[in-house]
Amino acid sequence: MSDLKMDPCYEDVAEDRHPMDHLLRADRLPHIWCATCGIGTVVKCFAEAIDKAGIDYDDVAIVSGIGCTGRVAGYVKLDSYHTTHGRAIPFATGMKLANPRMKVVVFSGDGDLFAIGGNHIIHAARRNMDITVICVNNFIYGMTGGQAAPTTPNTANTSTTPHGAFEQPFNLPHLMEACGAAYVARWTALHVRRLTESFQEALLKPGFSFVEAIAPCSTLYARRNKLGSGYDLMRFYHDNAEIKHGSDPREIDIGYQNKITVGKFVDRDRPTWQMKSMEQLDSTLGEKYYLHDEACEMCKEDINA
Amino acid sequence: MSDLKMDPCYEDVAEDRHPMDHLLRADRLPHIWCATCGIGTVVKCFAEAIDKAGIDYDDVAIVSGIGCTGRVAGYVKLDSYHTTHGRAIPFATGMKLANPRMKVVVFSGDGDLFAIGGNHIIHAARRNMDITVICVNNFIYGMTGGQAAPTTPNTANTSTTPHGAFEQPFNLPHLMEACGAAYVARWTALHVRRLTESFQEALLKPGFSFVEAIAPCSTLYARRNKLGSGYDLMRFYHDNAEIKHGSDPREIDIGYQNKITVGKFVDRDRPTWQMKSMEQLDSTLGEKYYLHDEACEMCKEDINA
Amino acid sequence: MQQAEPKRVLTGSHYLDGDHACTEGAIAAGCNFIAGYPITPSTEVVERYARRIPSIGGTFIQMEDEIASITAVLGGVWGGAKSMTVTSGPGFSLMMENIGLAAMTETPCVIVNVQRAGPSTGLPTMVGQADIMQARWGSHGDYEVIALAPQSPQEAFSLTIEAFNLSEKYRTPVMVMLDECIGHMTERVVIPEASEIKILPRRMTDKPKGEYLPYEVGEDGIPSMAHAGDGHRYHITGLTHDERGYPAMDSKTQDTLVRRLCDKIRNNAKDICMLEEEEIEGADVILLSYGITSRVSRAAIEAARAKGIKVGSMRLLTVWPFPEYRIKELAGKVKAFVVPEINYGQVSLEVERCCAGKSETILIPHMGGTVHNPEDILKAIEEAAK
Amino acid sequence: MQQAEPKRVLTGSHYLDGDHACTEGAIAAGCNFIAGYPITPSTEVVERYARRIPSIGGTFIQMEDEIASITAVLGGVWGGAKSMTVTSGPGFSLMMENIGLAAMTETPCVIVNVQRAGPSTGLPTMVGQADIMQARWGSHGDYEVIALAPQSPQEAFSLTIEAFNLSEKYRTPVMVMLDECIGHMTERVVIPEASEIKILPRRMTDKPKGEYLPYEVGEDGIPSMAHAGDGHRYHITGLTHDERGYPAMDSKTQDTLVRRLCDKIRNNAKDICMLEEEEIEGADVILLSYGITSRVSRAAIEAARAKGIKVGSMRLLTVWPFPEYRIKELAGKVKAFVVPEINYGQVSLEVERCCAGKSETILIPHMGGTVHNPEDILKAIEEAAK
Amino acid sequence: MPRKEIRITGYGGQGVILTGYIFGKAAAIFGGLHSTMTQSFGPEARGSACASALVVDDNVIAYPYMRDTDILIALSREGYEKYADELSENGILVYDADLVTPHQSDTVQAYGIQAARLAEELGNRIVQNIVVVGFTTAVTGIIDREAVAKAVESSVPGSTIELNLKAFATGYEEGQKLLAPVG
Amino acid sequence: MPRKEIRITGYGGQGVILTGYIFGKAAAIFGGLHSTMTQSFGPEARGSACASALVVDDNVIAYPYMRDTDILIALSREGYEKYADELSENGILVYDADLVTPHQSDTVQAYGIQAARLAEELGNRIVQNIVVVGFTTAVTGIIDREAVAKAVESSVPGSTIELNLKAFATGYEEGQKLLAPVG
Amino acid sequence: MPRYWREPLDVHDIKVPRGDIHIIIERCKGCEFCAEFCPRDVLAMSSEFNAKGYHYPEVKQADRCVDCDLCEIICPDFAIFVLPEKKDGEVRNAAS
Amino acid sequence: MPRYWREPLDVHDIKVPRGDIHIIIERCKGCEFCAEFCPRDVLAMSSEFNAKGYHYPEVKQADRCVDCDLCEIICPDFAIFVLPEKKDGEVRNAAS
């Protein structure tokens, strides 16, 4: 043990840098996430996936909303945008349309994406907007102190369901499939290699790709429900996650401390918003579409003759 | 012809009242909807359904958002609330929870409910909130002059897709099914008897019921797309609607001037939000739940001893 | 005025923070419906309510966002509930459209904003007082609101009750502008007997069925309500409407309506405004403050008096309507108003306007995150008294 | 300053309404991304843009709501586009939270609000000018914005270009506060040659990779930008942040940041404010107006002059920042400012404040739906001149 | 030309706005005048009463609204009833004779045309307003025929230009036939 | 009792706020005093530095914030480093001896306790703060033991009262053992 | 023009019910739904305009009406309704 | 305690790669993921605290490490990483 290098304080890591530090804002570590929180692991897998997919770091933008997961944007050393609660997807949409070359990745929490942000995600999936959405699902609102999320399983205790949650949670892959996502997968933070692989696939998939990463919220979800720590949840995932690729998304609801079906559920080819937009202009206007210098009919109309 | 009573002006109808006038704000007729617009027909069917279902008029509240369809609230002589664009569903949710005795019916347009209001409808369906939602789908934004809606079929012309729509539209029944709605049906305004029956069923169904009523927008959708008037669209429905009860909602997308699958697609029993809320409190607190006079533990905690 | 329901009143002394005290105020006031969406530093209000439901009855629903929350509140009110929502700056911004609907439809409801430092996400757990102008002007079009600013958990309790009463009296949304400091400050809160708590019941119509017009008003300009299911089968709309509640697309109806909406508040400012004044007579300087800042200013006021400076204190418990009448009375009688706020100048603009140059207005701005340093306030008082 | 791109400039005389002219202004200014959601009376702006895309390139996306629209605009800007969104009151209210994000992150963008009469749904097709205070105060927390008010289709064209330029110069959202009258009024619009249209390019960083700090500022207090993909791999956030763009949860950073955000506008008011003044020297009364109201007032001004009243005219092309400095200069030199507005008193409050009692401020309120009757304005001028 | 004020009224879908637009454009773009067209309609997009107003002047137009109506073009009964009183002495009324029955008046010159019917005869009711444009051009002489025709041509979709010009001509001829006032 | 100011600091999850709450409640509800508890933490909900501050006074408390820290309770090194300088002369420092190594100081009385470890021994690290509450009660004597015990009892979940009271007693005893200052 | 509504099943019964058709002309917007979809071909559009300028329906073959109510329920303008035919001798304000 | 990670397939190969484990102690929050899920049981938690008060991992059986990187990828705090073992004679700043 004694010959292991121990950094006496945070600044000292430069000498012996973590191999991911070039993708991290190492000057901001340690991060704010709690002990045994799973978000960091998901970030780790994502960073790995970027490297493995061979994407130029300058070509990736990360957009987060607000929440514990929302803080991802602040730790990843890429062009990174920490927006408002629920609005990462429209922000990403604007960015993608303005700069089609970029891989635009939304990295946010289940509450951010599916509670306040629900409308944006269903429309982005419908449009097959060419972005990748990574949703860390910890079944709760972490940042604000453990309130119910639209993913909280029935009977789970949260600060706003002190007598047990009772609303039917969303089955995220099913919803995403119904809206038209091109790629849909679910893994837990324990499935580090599969998750990494899934991120790679999602990043390379044209169109709207969605990966749900189930991760422990130790401080709020686990503790409040007397499930131990994030460590215990990771063990729970180990014992209870079942890999079933291609499952019917209708059948993969998650109950409180029940089996969790993971895998890749949707991988289909649909033209992206941008492709369809161009195709439509092309088919309506034909040649004219490419002759940008020619004013369109409307404009001619009111030019002084 | 000459012995038919012709009312020379609007006020004159009192003598020979339309049998629906007791359910209408007849003092506001004629309504604002265009010639050959189908919204009125849907309203007619709804009024009929209330009568047939034998519901006391005092026990029904209508909540609309903003749009041509949103004006329904203003013409139906029931407690009726014309709210803001997209927000009819949360308004209805609050009303239902405050007054569980009421049948709360949301009557609004596809844009109102699924564009700006999309987040509310998916969450209300998820919660199985005990309300009935009637969506008049005319494939366009009528009130604001014919812009694209999230239901506009590909290639259709609208004022914001002057070169043809290209975004994949929502398949409304599929989305509602994926979110958990208890009852889902689709009819066109031509199917007056089926639609009326479906409204009856929806009104009597506990939980979240959803009826899509496809109706002509003559002035904007039909005219702009050179499809004639609403009259021609009604004929189109006649020729192209196929009744297929129980169809898999995944397979009933609507293309531009394609066949339209209509029917009842979902009718399932799920406990409503209110039922589940009570059950959960009951199972957690047992007896205590009914002893409202006893302060809960938390309150005891900080009472001065 | 009625008495509060005993089962809703937690009579006794409690050690509560402002958020929890606010919940107890709402419960005592009869609030039986809360729709909300979590946001720091306000969430404790609804969390407590959710826990309290089994003992008091009522409903809490966590909506999908703040827009849904405020709108559900309006639906709840028309359904017959006394309703409230709770948020902080970002959520308050999202509520603006439907606060306008509340004003337009004259829906009595309470909106609690536990202010944090902005703009945008800002300092989510730290204090600000920079949503004051937004409370007044945040929605489009002309309207007026009532906004109250408690300075302690005790007042978070009592002013929340007052907020409900004012909302019923004036048929208007009322805002409780807590700030993070008060929301997260814990002190003894003494809750009186139910019989000592006065609750203003909703002003319901007594018209027979068929005769009720939802916006018919008498001299006081305030219409009576009917709930869904009461049998009146009335219509309400956010469009410009006549007394039947029917849309009326003309500038005359608009004129009548908007003037009435604004004037029912403006003309009753003296009734609505709660001010705490101290040593105003003969003062050279008046320290005008609200919320946490009024407590931070105490030390400065005392120190100034110790130095022989005649400084009076005016505390706004009601921020909106602004007590214009009172500032105008005092303008010219004092050298200056010193206005410390945790913002870059908001209420001070109103003070300056009402002073009309007759007294100076000295803003002590502070951008938030912390409260003022009392010495800065003292310095400003000394400066002003010169 | 650069010249406009010729292919984007529809040089010639056109018969356009204010909405269409606004689109042409945006196109000429280089706007290549619009995200919007339809709302009367603003939709024509995006409809025209959607038709124009094949000739000019660029992207229009109709988003699911106004929140998505403004946020997509911000994403578009950071992605490298010149971006704009367009709405009216209800949508403007919904945008407030993310207008705050724009101010906080110093995102140059343009927001067009074609004002209709409110509050709430109000009179959707009829005029109002009651979102003026909201433009300034509608989002939570302290910030400042720039807002312009065109009085004709011609100005809808030119001020939209100006809005883009100001947004780039000050790295701030700029609002074009059209009103329904101007938006739906059709007149000749003369579009000059591209070479005569000056476009301010975005102020991009010239720092080498690794050295760029997104909120590092020089003396003028305005940071330089980098777009996504430029290789700087920077971070921005709506939280209070230091010059690296990193969150910094302390009141010192807050103080530096919020002061800078506000002061970069406040301190440059003279540069930003466009005023049109006429016969101010020696005037007894000044008629202060903006937007459509300034045209309605013309008749009154002429009639008053015909009666021998010395009435000057001040028209605000820039409403925010308010030209405080100028009102203060004139206060005391004239008897009164007469302020007709299609609202129940908004800009007039600022005038009153700045007059500091030295000149009277006379509001001529009008609740909307129509414009003022010029006779009412004349009467007020006569009254004021007495 | 001194200031002239024209009101066009009807219901949504009749092309009331386009009518104003065409006269306005004829004046401001092809006629060397200033003109300001304004519009008013209910919140309801279509089907209900709507009106446009046009001010034409040699000089820059400050106040852009109607004070006295010099010319009233009424395409619906409702619109006529609403605005008839505003017509100034010696004002001109142009109306669709199938839809509007004008009150008797000594001070107003009234010219009726069965425009809807003529348009239907031309093959599409949608050109009702253009028939009226032609007719009005003839009976009022307010703007040069050439300028108005150019404005028509440059304001309608390319594929309908021919039909519209035919409608314009039809209306114009009807107007010439009818130059004697009826009212 | 004249105004006394107490700062409790640690990281999220250590019960820093509850510690302040218990002392405050002991004073204001069971001790016949006034007290105001305030808290500060980062935007980050958990895991990061957080602190609570308590003012206790015979009189009504207007200014509710710290001016001089009379007692500093430090449960983490970070927290200690941040607030150590604020401690007034003759102030009292209470710290978790496993986590904090206080600097040498002549003017401060410092009392260390291995509270985390003791809590772990009691079966749950979560009661670390209650051990410290007991300890602080003993070494500072600022509020009556009975009042603090009542505040503990009435502030923790019913099922954990026993454990918490045991933790309180453990801490209190440690305090009594250690009444001689270390620093 | 093809008929767009199927014949009611009871059409050949002996006791065919009969209906009185009432038209509120000023509410009509001339959509032709009633005339077009009437299963018994009872209605036709008038060549007259109402005040708003719409052609409204008139009863072409009154005796074919079987009171099926289709025109009433499909009319988007609440402008037409059918009452069961009054018995002989009964007096009505408005009869077809 | 059961092992929660399956043995890498190549574990019985002849040329087993070896890894140098590096721990950035002050980043560690003591979650035990690395120790728990290490397929080769290389790590154990120290009884010492770091400055934040967390137990951090230490290398128990360095020679069992096969450089599978699992600890590195699963660590949510970017606090542990493994480099391929340097060849003999190569000098490293920090070696396990």
Ligand SMILES: Cc1ncc(C[n+]2csc(CCOP(=O)(O)OP(=O)(O)O)c2C)c(N)n1
């Ligand atoms: C408009 C708005 N409403 C509410 C909030 C408060 N808020 C911040 S994060 C959050 C929820 C976060 O939950 P989730 O997205 O699941 O992320 P987690 O923290 O669990 O990773 C909420 C409600 C906010 N910042 N803005």
Ligand SMILES: Cc1ncc(C[n+]2csc(CCOP(=O)(O)OP(=O)(O)O)c2C)c(N)n1
């Ligand atoms: C916040 C807000 N945004 C936009 C609008 C403008 N608006 C009114 S109705 C409408 C769309 C209506 O479409 P739909 O719901 O499909 O109803 P339809 O008119 O077609 O019946 C829009 C965009 C508004 N009133 N409020």
Ligand code: SF4
């Ligand atoms: S609160 Fe939960 S989600 Fe947030 S950092 Fe802590 S463990 Fe993770």
Ligand code: SF4
């Ligand atoms: S615009 Fe379309 S939807 Fe609206 S009333 Fe007219 S036909 Fe109906």
Ligand code: SF4
């Ligand atoms: S269905 Fe109604 S509106 Fe249509 S033509 Fe018949 S009566 Fe007229």
Ligand code: SF4
């Ligand atoms: S996985 Fe990382 S944070 Fe967790 S114990 Fe191991 S080194 Fe520490």
